[in-house]
């Protein structure tokens with residue numbers, strides 16, 4: 001993140017916090033024992049796969065584009081990005097350390113052999129369906145998948161839970177999208193971006209790369225050159241999307257990079273809530289994930305984007321795991337529009353991620369609610385950027401970082417207020433919770449304020465998981481690990497409240513799993 | 521018959537090895553089921569330390585002696601195991617738990633205990649009904665139970681919340697550490713009524729207090745004086761009255 005004059009920096013380090021010894025000694029022991037068995041999504045699926053030639057070159061890009069039967073303009077767009085990427089350098093400012101990535105060592109495109117898109121769910125290879133089933137993703141809901149007219153509606157009415165339409169991405173390609181017909185009825189477009197390129201080329205052309213420009217940063221440019229698949233959503237004027245939309249990303253093939261591209265457009269006065277979930281199998285080598293997400297909210301529109309991420313974090317020695325370098329940005333293009341990001345980050349070996357909002361429209365609102373957990377040797381450098389351009393724009397940042405084991409957890413945030421953003425307001429609260437004394441928590445808020453009428457508030461706290469609280473809960477009969485989970489849930493409560501109900505429940509159990517072995 | 525709680529020659533220290541400080545020094549005490557025993561003693565005598573050692577708080581090292589509950593050695597058990605066996609401590613200084621509502625906390629605790637004992641979880645409606653009843657007995661505002669545990673509670677409210685938890689969890693052996701301090705006159709009576717309602721031939725209680733007024737409501741079967749890490753005197757209910765009149769010096773002078 002570039003930062004210029006008027007920047008403030010402040011850091012909290014674990015070592016400065018006073019702590020009782022008994023808990024730490026034990027914690028360190030336990031953290032050492034952190035075992036990979038904790039990662040329940042760590043299985044891989046055996047399936048025949050088509051790969052692009054290994055490594056990155058113009059040929060790779062032509063291969064991808066041809067495999068997807070893309071129009072000429074998109075190939076050109078990719079090649080332009082590739083040319084640009086060749087001139088760029090990998091950023092090094094984040095507080096994460098990882099071995100040099102060999103970009104020629106990855107496959108940039110991997111697709112299940114049976115063919116990229118399936119005419120019906122019955123054509124989706126059984127191994128893939130089983131994989132998603134293991135992950136608990138309801139792709140095989142018979143009523144939807146049989147594609148029987150009317151079955152969707154009947155089945156849907158009989159249900160109490162809010163429904164979620166799912167687009168599932170397996171390695172590089174989208175394999176199934178549920179609830180499509182019903183969404184179409186509401187005028188909602190929800191499909192893989194490769195399909196959208198063919199079916200709605202004008203929409204894609206109009207918005208692709210307008211929020212995250214091709215040349216935005218090293219990883220975004222790489223993504224622009226090689227993006228394989230992802231999700232496209234368009235909510236027409238005045239439409240409130242009738243259900244939660246969701247994409248599940250699953251990395252399966254070895255040595256594969258995943259470069260999905262998501263584009264969500266909420267037209268005037270439209271509303272959509274979108275959920276993103278990710279998992280990957282355990283592998284010794286590092287897998288590369290460099291996604292780009294672009295959100296566009298027009299006048300009076302609202303987009304809620306929630307992520308629960310539990311990529312494989314690597315083993316206890318820091319071997320393997322996902323490198324997660326993601327560019328997520330929302331553009332509040334219209335007046336009174338609103339974009340809120342909620343994220344629960346528990347996985348990845350290295351996370352580098354700053355979901356941001358450009359508050360362009362007057363009275364637009366940006367929100368960022370984040371829970372980032374690091375354990376073992378994980379490193380996370382995450383935060384947000386709120387760019388206030390319009391008048392009376394408001395932003396709110398609540399970040400909860402939890403560090404355990406030998407991990408490092410950094411919040412890095414920028415609040416920038418343009419000269420014209422009169423009466424802009426920001427509230428930032430960053431809380432860090434430390435479990436043990438080998439971990440680190442860092443808070444790095446940058447502020448650029450060029451407008452005298454702006455009101456900016458920042459609060460930061462760093463606390464240790466308290467032994468008194470732990471004992472109090474255990475005295476009441478709650479086992480140690482459950483007590484930790486309960487305390488941590490209490491710590492993150494004001495963020496969890498912003499997740500859709502079903503996701504919040506999933507997030508809670510994820511928190512527990514990812515902190516297993518962190519005390520004891 | 522074997523007493524419910526049997527403490528024999530118990531010694532315990534706090535602090536690191538090199539600077540370990542002995543707090544309990546050969547303490548012996550028996551509480552039979554169905555009885556209420558009061559413990560009185562000067563500040564710093566080791567009363568809270570005894571309650572922590574019995575419930576398994578870390579930071580205390582047992583250097584000698586034993587403590588059994590219904591014949592089982594409790595000193596080797598995890599705090600949560602002791603809780604599941606029915607040991608409950610009403611804290612002298614209840615702890616705040618931000619972000620965790622009282623109801624969530626108590627329900628988690630109740631189900632954890634039930635699970636440990638191989639019992640079924642309590643259903644949500646049953647739990648809510650029970651909670652409502654207990655809250656009513658204790659004059660607790662239902663809204664308070666939706667707030668995070670002890671956060672922003674007044675001193676007296678915290679103490680009442682301890683008793684709420686006790687009545688919800690229905691423990692077998694109760695240790696009340698200065699539950700009366702911080703309570704107003706009416707609350708003292710309410711809390712005492714709650715405690716008395718728990719008196720049962722199968723339950724034992726240790727009531728730590730500095731004042732006779734609590735014992736006016738909760739009539740003890742025995743009163744012990746704890747000083748310098750051991751029980752130095754045991755008497756009937758009237759011992760508390762004598763202590764109040766003569767002070768520790770008077771009574772202890774006689775004991776020495």
Ligand SMILES: Nc1ncnc2c1ncn2[C@@H]1O[C@H](COP(=O)(O)OP(=O)(O)OP(=O)(O)O)[C@@H](O)[C@H]1O
Nearest residue numbers: 534535541543561562563564565566567568569570
């Ligand atoms: N962690 C500790 N480190 C050092 N000394 C301690 C520690 N914990 C307790 N003590 C000391 O042990 C002694 C007994 O403390 P304890 O809290 O058990 O007293 P008490 O009888 O409950 O007193 P009060 O009536 O004031 O509540 C005190 O002198 C106290 O300072």
Ligand SMILES: [Mg+2]
Nearest residue numbers: 567568569612
């Ligand atoms: Mg005390």
